[in-house]
Every structure is written in C-alpha cells, then in structure tokens.
Amino acid sequence: MEAESRAQVIVVGAGIAGLATAYRIEEHLRAVGSAAQVRVLEAGARPGGKVQTVIQDGFVFEGGPNGFLDNEPATLRLIDDLGLHHELLPSRELARRRFVIRNGRFHLLATHPFKFLTSSVLSLRGRLRVVAEMWTRPRRDDADESVAAFGRRRLGREFADVLLDALVSGIHAGDPDALSLRAAFPKVHALEREHGGLIRGMRARRKTAGGQKVEAGPSGVLHAFRGGMETPVKALAGKLGDRVMVRHSVQQVRSDGQRAFTVVASGPDGEATFEADAVVLATPAPATAGALGSLDPDAAAALADVPIAGVHVVCQGYRRDQVHHPLDGFGALIPHVEGRPILGTLWSAAAFDGYAPDSHVQLRTLVGGSRNPGASDLDDDALVDLVRRETRRDYGITGDAVATRVFRWPRGIPQYTVGHLGRMTRVRAATDRLRGLFVTGNSVCGISFNHCVADAERTALAVAVHLEKSGVRGP
DSSP: OBOOSSOEEEEEOOBHHHHHHHHHHHHHHHHTTOOOEEEEEOSSSSTBTTOOEEEETTEEEESSOOOEETTOHHHHHHHHHTTOGGGEEEOOGGGGOEEEEETTEEEEOOSSGGGGGGOSSSOHHHHHHHHGGGGSOOOOSOOOOBHHHHHHHHHOHHHIIIIIHHHHHHHHOOOTTTBBHHHHOHHHHHHHHHHSSHHHHHHHHHHHTTTOOOOSSOOSOEEEETTOTTHHHHHHHHHHGGGEEOSOEEEEEEEOSSSSEEEEEEETTEEEEEEESEEEEOSOHHHHHHHHTTTOHHHHHHHHTSOEEEEEEEEEEEEGGGBOSOOOSSEEEOOGGGOOSEEEEEOHHHHSTTSSOTTEEEEEEEEEOTTOGGGGGSOHHHHHHHHHHHHHHHHOBOSOOSEEEEEEEEEEEEOOBTTHHHHHHHHHHHHHHSTTEEEOSTTTSOSSHHHHHHHHHHHHHHHHHHHHHHTOOOO
C-alpha cells in the first residue's frame, strides 16, 4: 500500500476529462498553499483516451474528436493557460458547408429553416412540413422524449428520417429513436420549452443577437491544433509528469476507516493500493460502474445501463488528382435510410490547413455506431476494404490510397438514451452521499471535447472546495 502524510487526490482515467481535472485541481491547491498530491491512474498505455493524433506521411490523422467550437470559455482558458494559443488552427470558411448523401447524391445542408424551400434534400411536401413547425403546438409535459419522436412531431417524418438521423449519426453514432432529446440535445429541447418551437426560438435568438444572422447549427468557429487534437493532451501530460501512471487499471474504490477512500488498481507490478482523500472517476461508464460497485450498487447499476456504441475511424490519404469530387466543405453524412454500412466521411484537409501534404486530400470515414454493432467484428483489413469500396462509390476515387490509418474504438461514444437524465440523478445522489467522490467524463457530462473540458473545470473546483471544507490541506 502506498501511503502519504499529505492529502491525496486520485483521478481515475487520463482522457481529456481526467487530465484537465487533475491539472485544474493542482492549480487550485497551489493557490491555497496546499501540499496535497494528485495522481492520475490510466488503464491504457498512453494518456489521452480517444483523443489521438497520428502524423503519417505528412497527413494529420485524427482518431477521435477532430475539432472543437470556440464558444466554450473553459476550453479557451485551458488553451491559454497551457500556452497553446499559437497552436490553434481555425477551420476554413468552407468548413461551414455540410452535406448529406441521399439517393446517391450530395445535398448541401441549408443553415436557415426557410432555405429548405429551395433545397432538394427533402421533397416539396417535406419542406413545407418543416415550415409548418411554426404552427405546431409545443409539448408542455416533462416526459422524456426520443430525438426521433421530437423530430417527427415538430418537423415531420421525412426531416426526422433524413436530416435529423444524419445529424445524430454524425455526432453520436446513435439511433434517434433511442436517444433522449433532453439529454443529447438540451438546447433544442429548451427552444420548445422557452419559445414554443424551433423557428420561434431562432427568431428570439436573432433578436437577442441584435438582429445579426443566426444559423440553425451551433455557434462558434470550428478549431483544431496545428499538431492535431492530441496537442493539449500532450501538454497536460507534460505538466503532470510522472503523476500520470499508465497501465494502472482501477478495479475498485472502497471506503476506508482511516481515510476517505482506498483505490485498488492492477498495475505493471501487480496490485497497487492508494489511499485518497478525494477520488475523481473520469472513465467510461462501464469502468466507472465497476469501480463504484462496492460503494454504491445503485449508482453503479445506473452507469452500467449507459450503452457505449462502437465507432471505428478509417483515415485515407490520396493525391488530389485521384479524387474527382470537389471536397468543397466539411464532409458528408449518410442517413440510416440509405442502407449504407458507413456513417459518413469528413474531408479533414479541406477543413484544416496542413492536414494533408500539398496536392493531397484526406478522407476520414466513420463506421459502426449503435445500429451497426457488427462493424466491431471486422478486422482492420476488412474495415479498410469496406471503406474503400464505399468512398470510391461516393467520390470517384481512382487508384490506391497513399496513406491509411485505422482507429478502433469498440467502446466509442456513450449513448444518452431515453432515461439517461434519471440515471445521472442516481449517480449524483451517490456523489452527494459519498463526500469526496466525484464523477466526470463524456458518459455523464456531454460527449464533446468542450463538454469534457468545461466539466473538468467545475469538478476540479468542487474537489478543492471539498478538501478545504474537510480541513485536508497537507502538512
């Protein structure tokens, strides 16, 4: 057993949520002169979790998130504090152009509801139904509703089956009939609750913005980093140094009679036990459920009920003359009704300068999701063959790729299915009861890079306040 006289904090999980939480905790403790020590225990061989960048043959291949919007102050603060502002890479203007493939054709997505009147992505009847949303009565009860049910009710079946489905596939790799609107898209839910509808809500947003143009999508400009999205992960890991302990898989967190918690991990040299005054669980829901099992079986059961969709990424690099599509946007998503085995393809080098060598392009294709679990059974060669067949069909590709990289995430994206908020209430009840235990990460706080960084900041402050109130400041 590893014991220390000074206060101990254990963060479990070295993804972006865990690393950012540990970094912020240390900042708070230094500010109050605490001698407490923070350790990060990571089951894998490297920090970063699903934030992974591989630079290969001049291509910047992203395995996980490929960018973030600059509308989250916590992310911008972290970038500034890490001295990474000079590494920021804003997307090109054309990255605002998003496409959907329907009936084998690329359709540019309109960013204003009324522009659907001239769009060919929906039938005339489907477009008129979208406009009729202004006169659709709002739902006033608090019952949880699926994303698909909401879309059909307010915007019509065609919109839900084509555009809403593609959006959900691109963000969550999920099934709109299973995902909770309130949990997965809380801002959309709020528009109906507060304004009676989506179009009315957008009009209200426009008034608030002083008459400036307000688009249907999220605000902010998409950014990445010149060296890829793993740049802040490497910076955080560098700041934390050997306090990040890889290949340490936490098996259990239990109460200890002498200190608040005991953390049991399986390490390279066998079982390792750590005493802790505070524990932050920043792991995927199944791992968090396992760690919590002996402390709070109900919270563990709630987390175990969070499905995780397997998502796999195949990155391909080609010479520009091999690809006959103009690639004049961010990428193209494919709704489930198309019956295709891929979720869509992002055109990374079209969105970000330097993500491919000169005179080359990059295609980043997503495979799997909650409705295609069989993709996880394919080996790398089979995944590459599938993606090459599909992308050749869509993009008129000739010849072989000059570079290819496969990223496999059998437990990829947590699915906020109907009932998710109730499950999270049970988890919060456990952390309220077990003083000094905190839970964060994309299974509980939102799935995006920004969500994880923002919740890390809030969690770190809560840990510091807990130690202060508990009188645990170290010697």
